[in-house]
Amino acid sequence: MTLLILLLAYIVRRALDSADRLDPDSFWIRCTRAGSRRAPGKRWQRTTGVALLAIPALGxxxxxHWLRDSSWSVMIYPLDFLILMLLLGAPGWSGRLAAYGEAWRRGDMNAAWHHVKSCLRERERGSATAPESLHLALSNRFMATVFERYFLIMFWYVVGGIGVAFLVRGTLALRDHWPQRSARPAFGAVVSVLAWLPARLLSLSFGVAGDLAGWLSEGRRSVFSPAANHEKVLMTAANGALTGYALDPVRFARIHPEDWMNFGGLSLAAIRNLLNRSMLVWICALALLVIAGILR
Incomplete structure (x- = not known):
């Protein structure tokens, strides 16, 4: 049933994302406003955030566990599906990426930047002025967002159940939306720990779903680098697994100057296809675990 719940939640959530509906961030932002009152110190700020997250997760x-041992055990499945569907999701990207690709095709890089600036980190908005820098920053954010909002949560749901998945999604929200900015790096460090293994599994999936030879020559090094964060691991692996220099704008412009105006859209389409194929690899791997009796 775990695989079935995962598939249903994924399909429904993807449909909601395509329609740009039911943004989970709005819920998490409202929840974290409980910590907006200034606390006396950083330790208390972090403790408040942990308590706000841990209490519902433990609940x-x-x-x-109570449902599993009661006559209402059948209710576990719809409950897991509903909560997992609400935990997953990254709406808003489809429209922004389509507008970005169209602006790139017109050669209007100012418009392209404005379409996606809200997706970039604050420190990247000023430095991403050159087309190459802007595209790499956007690709990095898109890939990291899809990993965190889908692969990371699904991995921990399979490993620990819906309570652990809620804990992981809540930690992402604390890192991104906790009102006291000084406390956010601590939550970010927890996310890095939680993402260490899933990011390397996704990196391996890139090799299976993409260009294996290219991944072996470039991408596999990041898998065996214990200190690399998950964003660097994914970007390095994707760059090796993608053909046609989809994540190397400088070489693409030098080798295919006639297609430079289409590079933005082509590159993002290649990244999305790689992520979709990698999700299929994960689903097939989970199906094998079900067949082997390891996963129920």
């Missing part, structure tokens, strides 16, 4: 774990 979900306890509810799941």
């Amino acid at each position: 979900l774990i306890a509810l799941n």
Whole structure:
């Protein structure tokens, strides 16, 4: 049932993302406003955030165990599906990426930057002035967002259940939206720990779903680099697994100058296809675990 719930939640969530509906961030932003009152110190700020997250997560774990041992055990499945569907998702990207690709095709890089500037980190908005820098920064953010909002949550749902998945998604929200900015790096460090193994599994998936030879020559090094963060691991692996220099704008412009105006759209389409194929690899791997009796 775990695989079935995962598939249903993924399909429904992808449909909602395409329609740009039910943004989970709005819920998490409202939840983190409880910490907007200034706390006396950084330790207290972090403790408040952990408490706001841990209490409902522990409640979900306890509810799941109670249902499993009660006559209402069948309710576990719709509950897991509903919560998982609400935890997943990154709406808003489809429209922004389409507008970005169209602006790139017209050669209007100022418009392209304005379409996606809200997706970039604050420190990247000023430095991403050259087309190459802008595109690499956007590709990095898009890939990291899809990893965190889908692959990371799904991995921990399979490993630990819906309570752990809620904990992981809540930690992402604390890192991104906690009102006291000084406390956010601590939550970011926790995310890095949680993402260490799933990011390397996704990197391996890139090799299976993409150009294996290119991945072996470039991307595999990041898998065996214990200190590399998940964003660097994914970008390095994707660059090796993608053909046609989809993540190397400088070489693409030198080798295919006649197609430079289409590079933005072509590159993003290649990244999206690689992520979709990698998700299929994960689903097939989970199906094999079900067949082997390891996953129920």
